[in-house]
Amino acid sequence: MKVTKICCIGAGYVGGPTMAVIAQKCPHIQVTVVDLNEQRIKDWNDPNTDNIPIYEPGLSDVVAEARGRNLFFSTDVEKAIDEAEAIFISVNTPTKTYGKGKGMAADLKYIELCARQIAKVAKSNKIVVEKSTLPVRTAEAIKSILDNTGNGVQFQILSNPEFLAEGTAVTDLLNPDRILIGGDTTPEGYTAINALVDVYANWVSKDKILTTNVWSSELSKLTANAFLAQRISSINAMSELCEKTGADVSEVARAIGMDSRIGSKFLKASVGFGGSCFQKDILNLVYIAKSYGLNEVADYWEQVIIMNDYQKRRFSNKIVQTLYNTVADKKITFLGWAFKKDTNDTRESAAIYVADDLINEQAKISVYDPKVLKNKILSDLDYLDTRKSSENADAVLSFENPYEACEGAHAIAILTEWDEFTKYDWQKIYDSMQKPAFIFDGRNILNAKELKSIGFIYNSIGS
Numbered sequence: 292m293k294v295t296k297i298c299c300i301g302a303g304y305v306g307g308p309t310m311a312v313i314a315q316k317c318p319h320i321q322v323t324v325v326d327l328n329e330q331r332i333k334d335w336n337d338p339n340t341d342n343i344p345i346y347e348p349g350l351s352d353v354v355a356e357a358r359g360r361n362l363f364f365s366t367d368v369e370k371a372i373d374e375a376e377a378i379f380i381s382v383n384t385p386t387k388t389y390g391k392g393k394g395m396a397a398d399l400k401y402i403e404l405c406a407r408q409i410a411k412v413a414k415s416n417k418i419v420v421e422k423s424t425l426p427v428r429t430a431e432a433i434k435s436i437l438d439n440t441g442n443g444v445q446f447q448i449l450s451n452p453e454f455l456a457e458g459t460a461v462t463d464l465l466n467p468d469r470i471l472i473g474g475d476t477t478p479e480g481y482t483a484i485n486a487l488v489d490v491y492a493n494w495v496s497k498d499k500i501l502t503t504n505v506w507s508s509e510l511s512k513l514t515a516n517a518f519l520a521q522r523i524s525s526i527n528a529m530s531e532l533c534e535k536t537g538a539d540v541s542e543v544a545r546a547i548g549m550d551s552r553i554g555s556k557f558l559k560a561s562v563g564f565g566g567s568c569f570q571k572d573i574l575n576l577v578y579i580a581k582s583y584g585l586n587e588v589a590d591y592w593e594q595v596i597i598m599n600d601y602q603k604r605r606f607s608n609k610i611v612q613t614l615y616n617t618v619a620d621k622k623i624t625f626l627g628w629a630f631k632k633d634t635n636d637t638r639e640s641a642a643i644y645v646a647d648d649l650i651n652e653q654a655k656i657s658v659y660d661p662k663v664l665k666n667k668i669l670s671d672l673d674y675l676d677t678r679k680s681s682e683n684a685d686a687v688l689s690f691e692n693p694y695e696a697c698e699g700a701h702a703i704a705i706l707t708e709w710d711e712f713t714k715y716d717w718q719k720i721y722d723s724m725q726k727p728a729f730i731f732d733g734r735n736i737l738n739a740k741e742l743k744s745i746g747f748i749y750n751s752i753g754s
């Protein structure tokens with residue numbers, strides 16, 4: 292079986308970039324990305340590819356090359372499903388905010404809607420690919436819906452989780468560590484697996500394409516995110532101990548990272564990890580473990596989240612304590628709002644929680660982020676539902692110029708590791724601030740020595 296037409300349901304941070312790269316690398320395959328969100332599709336179709344809805348280095352060039360040739364963005368979900376041999380489900384799977392599993396389990400309502408729509412529309416055999424991150428054994432539910440509500444056609448369900456990180460999505464997709472494809476261990480299952488292997492083999496070498504059973508693939512995705520997040524919580528736990536003992540967490544990270552069994556990546560102490568997935572996926576893992584009665588397993592992983600929440604709170608507490616135990620009416624400038632550099636995504640960004648704490652202390656927050664717009668900052672705070680929207684608007688100002696954002700500030704907090712922050716004229720910023728001028732470097736990116744010699748009181752994480 293050969294895939295010639297792909298439909299991807301969900302034009303978000305995963306669906307958009309993933310399909311753009313598949314289309315770029317497979318000009319012989321027609322790729323249609325569909326979404327219910329009309330504005331999002333409109334933005335993907337913006338004639339100027341610099342205006343596409345997701346900022347990722349290199350993405351606008353990939354879209355410019357493939358869009359209109361074999362890459363299409365559309366709201367006509369049914370047509371795209373009908374035409375395709377392979378349908379990727381790439382919709383959001385947020386943490387449930389209601390009912391059983393509230394605050395822990397993944398909300399699968401969008402996945403189920405997709406399955407029902409595919410079942411309704413499909414008139415020929417289809418491969419349905421789980422691209423979204425899903426609880427282990429979700430394929431069983433999808434298959435049951437497809438088989439019981441469909442038109443009698445055959446469906447093969449594959450799990451093909453995505454491992455890209457935001458900010459490096461295009462390079463991750465072009466040069467992945469591995470592609471994981473899980474499918475049924477039946478002749479039909481192997482045929483479907485091979486069809487998808489052939490798609491990726493257009494640019495990924497076969498030794499990097501791993502095939503497994505469906506459950507291993509589904510669970511590997513949650514496991515990978517849990518292990519990655521656990522490393523950050525582990526080094527963040529050590530960061531507080533470093534602050535108490537005179538050790539320096541960057542030196543400790545370097546020392547342990549040179550042990551090839553540990554490795555040097557993902558050991559950067561910070562104000563805490565953000566992003567739409569680490570927290571949600573670990574909570575989901577905890578929920579799954581609990582649902583099997585594996586309480587010790589659940590408690591073990593939950594600690595990664597507890598540590599991360601603590602690290603964010605610890606950062607805001609430190610700001611308040613250092614500023615003589617009051618930040619009321621003081622101007623605190625946030626450099627960075629995105630959850631990491633090189634993305635405009637702010638989901639679960641540590642900045643949101645630190646700002647919320649400081650607004651509770653009646654601070655005035657000024658924000659500069661190179662890619663995040665004012666409306667997003669306010670809507671992130673409103674989403675927390677801690678106070679009235681008008682109160683958030685009174686407490687937070689957003690700037691398009693970092694120097695203006697810092698003018699008159701009592702303190703600067705670095706919340707995102709944008710490279711440009713390291714290149715600023717810090718003397719000029721110092722001169723424009725209230726004295727003593729404080730910096731709280733939540734990302735450990737600035738040059739401590741230089742800042743101290745200017746006169747800043749410089750605080751980093753873990754030293």
Ligand code: NAD
Pocket residue numbers: 300301302303304305306325326327328331368381382383384401404405422423424425453454455456457567568
């Ligand atoms: P997203 O919210 O950016 O995009 C999801 C899109 O799906 C939205 O545009 C939404 O309108 C659309 N959608 C929802 N239901 C739909 C339906 N029935 N029909 C058509 N469109 C529908 O989410 P995302 O960040 O792209 O994440 C998608 C999945 O990928 C999640 O499961 C996530 O855990 C996983 N994932 C995300 C990343 C990442 O870096 N963001 C990386 C790996 C895996």
Ligand code: UGA
Pocket residue numbers: 424453454455456457458516519523556557558559560561562563564565566567568569630631632
């Ligand atoms: C993460 C994983 O890295 C991807 O493999 C995965 O596909 C994705 O989640 C997902 O499933 O959504 P992402 O969240 O986009 O990717 O970005 P990361 O680079 O993992 O960073 C996550 C957070 O951890 C950021 O806030 C980052 O600043 C923080 N971080 C990362 C640290 O604080 N220290 C580090 O050493 C590394």
